[in-house]
Amino acid sequence: MASKFEELINYRREIGNFDKACTLINWDMETATPKMGTDTMVEMMGALSTKAFEMRTSEKMEQLIDAVLEPSEFEQLDQYMQKAVKEMKKNFEENKRIPVEFHTEYTMHMAKAQEVWRTAKRENNYEAFKPYLEKNISYTKQLYAYIKGEGKGNYDSMLDDYERGMDMATIDKLFDELKEELIPLVKAIVSKPQPDRSKFTRSLDVNKQKEFSRYLLEYIGFDFDRGVMAESEHPFTTNIDRNDVRLTNHYYENDFLNAAFSIIHEGGHGIYEQNVHGRFEHTPLSECSYMGLHESQSRMFENVLGRNINFWKPVMPKFYELFPEMSDVTVEELYREVNRVQNGLVRIDSDEVTYCFHIILRYELEREMFNGNVSVDDLPKHWADKMEEYLGIRPETDAEGVMQDTHWSGGMFGYFPSYLLGSIYDGMFLEKIEEELGNVDTILAEGRIKDITKWLNEKIHTYGRYREPKEVIQAVCGKELSVKPLIKYFKEKYTDIYGL
Template sequence: MTLLEQYLEKKKELNYFGHATGLMYWDLETTAPDGAKEKLSDALTYFSTESFKKSTSDEYYNLVTKLAEPEEFEKLDDVMKFDIMRNKRDLDKMRRLPAEVYEESVKVTNKSAIIWPKAKQTNDWSIYKEPLAATIEMTKKVKSYTDPGKDVYDALIDDYEEGMTQDTIDKVFGDLRQELVPLVNKVVAAPQPDSSKFTFKVPAHVQAELCKYIVEYMGMDMNRFAQSETEHPFTTNMNIDDVRITNHYKEHAFIEPLFSAIHEGGHALFEQNVDHKYEGTAGASISYMGLHESQSRFYENILGRNINFWKPIWPKMCEMIPELKEIGIEEFYKEINHVQNSFIRTEADELTYCLHVILRYEIEREIFKGNVTVEDLPKVWNQKMEELLHITPRNDAEGVLQDMHWSDGSFGYFPSYLLGSIYDGMFLEAVEKDLGSIDDILAAGDIKKITAWLKEHIHQYGATRISSEVLDKVCGQELSAKPLIKYFTDKYTKIYNL
């Protein structure tokens, strides 16, 4: 076999391991009974560790290194050139991490991830703080090997949004906060819609059916899609042809799961729409989470909270939820854009959501500066909620325990949500420049035109363009919060008659 053929055989084996561990994680989070989770977690740890060993072995590394040499590299096509460059960079980094430390990190985060739902459901911070502290220390330990000499939190941010730093985030978040806080204060002081109209019961199975209908309407290929239920919604993919989302249905609050489905559907469309030529290569592994969140939040907010998104499918909505006939689409529109200072990030409106992310970013930054301890976290969290949203959580379940991200060691992920929204303001301008008013497109039921535009300009390239490159090629400008600020100001001034 040629050098490339040997590499592709090893790559295929690693992809099989990735598929297997992906299925185990899916099962662990969705249908596995509680009594089976410990053994399943052990199996996941074993296969993850074996995969890590194979992917960082001398044999695999030597193949990558030889293919990265100029004589061999120039023989490769563009897809394989990107794959080799990315793998060489990542291998140089990961081979600095001893296998026993990697195995230890998987065990620590798996334990934390298993305990977190129990702590949240029982509102018991005491059972979670020790596993969380261990996860934080393990994160620092791992980074000391993979990114020696680099600020730990900058390294974590870079893991989720390549090229991004705390300095850049501080600037754009600061610009947004300066304009957003007075706008939120004005909106919250204005007359509010009556949310009590939307507390009627909608059975979980009806919600699940409606969510499937909506993601298909957005452009999802349902032959390559699956949906299940978990405590915290997420998206995962085994490969381009097997993309899955989860949801958490609430019978007396159906709007929340509806928008969770649209959000996760945006993630899933990005994964589905990657060009198949990148299948099994680094080009299909999209780790730029600001860019990924921009796609989920573009569907959720820019499109999903636009009244015209719902006009073409309103008859179907009323057929599945008859109570909506009496309420009407105008009241529904006001409710889905109801701005209020609330406790739960995933249930927040698109305006105050920004403040939820800023809160988490500032706390994470201080954790890794050594200024906030795990013991302090509930108190610090509540102080930040009061400072930014003028409310104090009644308990830890609606405060510091509400998110799953810290339980699996995803520190540095939270900023990507707000970065994604900031990108969206820029993408909205680009879409309308090319296609015209999104109001008109949505009202005509042509949302798939927008999905096709996103596929053409963003999705198809997978991981081959980092976020800053996408902004340059699609928007022709550097990162700026100004377009998002304009979108917010125009929209909510009109809705609330400010």
């Protein structure tokens, strides 16, 4: 006979089938669904997520969880599964407060809003997107009001939802410290001369770029037996489970570096998902939903490792083989190009350091939107003003301004800070890697990047979301979260590159 715990896991596994089908529908909508097929997909998503939601909030679920929470059962579990069951209880309590009809409406609205955003962005038509954005905000407020109990949902709840333990007070402090150091650093950098970029805008065959993307993923340790790579407008990572992790990339004929770094970034996410311990499957511990921690992994590969000159040294032979027309590009030139610091309008095209301001801007706007100080009507103006304040430039269109990212179109408010938190964590992880594995430059130059991947697998990935972000920092680095290592990393790197 199955134990109470096994019964619970089996029921969660059943629910998982419906959740996974929703993930698949979402993946398909981004990578395959034809234009006219969207409405049906949205309807399917609504039906399946409703079914999953009903099961997740059912009396049966409650009974199964509570049975395992009985001390006689609970004490038989190890610390991991105890944590898993506590998480289930927390999720159950939160979900139970959301009315089924609201959940269905919310899910279908968000799927539709993303579709509208896609077209509106293409046509630079903020007016078309605005009513959806407005609704996204009110739906999100309502969602968190339900989750936290009527009246208690606010922007802090959203931050906590994407990065457990984070709130405005903590983030304000971290980001303010960063601003103080980075505003003068960026000013100093951009006053320096820039290298010529013309070699890097040469037209390179898109299919060769795909091959190169695949090569890079394998090089950093992504497992294609348990993952796939496809194409979508905006690169992203999703997963059915740890054995089916899915990445996308996008390609521009005259900007191969865009695809290369996008895929290294997504690869970091994917490697995390692929390396969560197998025994966490069908439990919340397998759902790596702490997004700052997740972004620390993608940004570790993309920036800390990928923008190091030594990353490229062992990769150049493959690069020259695929792109013989680039045989006159030296690894030094490539390194300089991928570390060009320039004030630009678009987050995903920006360099490692000005990127921080793209995030701070979004964070501050979200915070003010949910605090009622910025309206959807005024959003483009506030956006432009902040861009000017931090980077000295203003967007000419909403497509390259307020509509550039997918997040708000899907109701992901509170996600943006994760990117920068990820970099802050990376500063700390980098120190620890050097302490434990030795000089990163040497490891990379010797083509041993997978040693670092393995270290990350063992120190971070395998735990899934067993540990909360602050616990991870403490466990891995043995100290409190601080922006100092990141600032040190930036200063050393750019002082060298730009001769400050």
